[in-house]
Amino acid sequence: MRLGRAAQAGAATPSHAVLEQAARWYACLRDGNASVRQQAAWRAWVSAADSHATAWQYVEDISRAFEPVRSLPNPRDIADQLRAVDDRMRARRRVLAGVALLGSGGLIGALCWRQAWLPGEVMALAADIRTAKGEQRRVLLDDGTTLWLNTASAVDIRFTAQERRIVLLTGEAFVETARDERPLLVQTRQGSMRALGTRFNVLSDGAATRLAVYGGAVEIRTAATDASRIVEAGQQTSFTAHGIGQDDAADGARLAWTQGSLLADNLPLRRFAQELGRYRKGHLGVADSVADLVVYGSFPAGDSDRALQMIASALPVRIEQTLPWWTTIEARR
CATH class of the missing domain: 1.10.10 (Arc Repressor Mutant, subunit A)
Incomplete structure (x- = not known):
């Protein structure tokens, strides 16, 4: 049963429990050996609630994402x-x-x-430089600028006699600019950022761009409205193609990824799992009963299995893997 996205419009976001049920049904049916009774029970389950249909579509989407x-x-x-x-x-x-x-x-x-x-x-x-999921990479560009790429990221380098332009196609990059007469710009779908003698981090998630400045300053210019603002060192903000959000204090711990680490300081487990999920293929979920447990420490960004083992040894949780690409953090029995 394949359900179009349009059929799910307005459906509530499935709970962790419903997503787990959908994953177990997928594990039961995926080898094609399910009995007629099991298939009928699955159809009844999917039809029982909009949240079930939405959860099933999500599991199918994740599965298709593993088709290279x-x-x-x-x-x-x-x-x-x-x-x-x-x-x-x-x-x-x-x-x-x-x-x-x-x-x-x-x-x-x-x-x-x-x-x-x-x-x-x-x-x-086809990007000039890219990283796989879970990989970080440091690159020295022709002008002396140092570029770090985080997990599942890709950039094009477009240097001309007039300007230096880095196009962030997807993911996250940290830039430490080199002295050069040509302006240096980082471009995303939402707009461009002009470096003013700078160290800064850029994260593009498709809907918005998040900028954090750690040295110098960066001028933002939005793609659709041409709105602009200069963000100073120690500040961060997010922007879309149509506008720029409010500034707040830049998170210094955010830069730990450039050293291959994830830092957690009083971070709810649900939020930690969301961040760790960026470095891991497939679905990483957290049961509601343990989602508010607090995480502290430094974890290896490039080894998510080890990071999960560390979490399981430090907190009263266990790691469950319903499918090779479906992992959940549950309360320890």
Whole structure:
């Protein structure tokens, strides 16, 4: 049973318990050996509530995400096509969903329409520099600028005689600028950031860009409205293509990822799991009964299994893996 996203419009976000039920049903059915009675029970479960249908769709989406993008025909050519279309649409202020008009027998268009993550992920295949999920990388650029890339990130480097431009296609980057007469800009879908003798961190999650400045200053300019603001050292903010949020104090612990670590200081387990999930393939969930437990310490960002073991040894929790790509943190029995 495949449920379109439109059918889920307005459905409530499934609870942890419902998501776990959906994952167990998927584990039961995935090998094709489920009995007629089991299949009937599954259909009844999915039909019993909107939250069940939404949870089942989520599990299916996660499963499809594990079908490698590289299995598509000529993935690098497709990445180049997607990037060219995306550039044209940005210039016209058109929505990204229009990428669904791409050809390749309708396959790429259909995938782009159904999977919001696909354009950035596919374009990342053709990026100048990229990292896999769970990987961090440090790169020295031609001008002497140092660039760190966090998990599942990708950038294009566009240096000309007039400017130095880093295009963050997806993920997170930390930039330490080098002296040069040419301006240095970091560009995301939401706008551009001009470095003013700077050390700064940029995180793009698709809907917004988060900027934290640790040295010098950075001038933001939004893509759609051309609104601008200078963010000083020690401050952070987020912005969309249409506006810039309020400044607040930059989180120094955020930079631990550049050293391969995740720092937690009085952090609720649910929030810690959300951050750790960025470094781990598949679903990482937390049972409501333990979600508010407090996490302290330094954890290896590049080894999420070890980080989970550390959590299990420090807190009254256990790690459950219903499927190879479905992991949950539960109360210890």
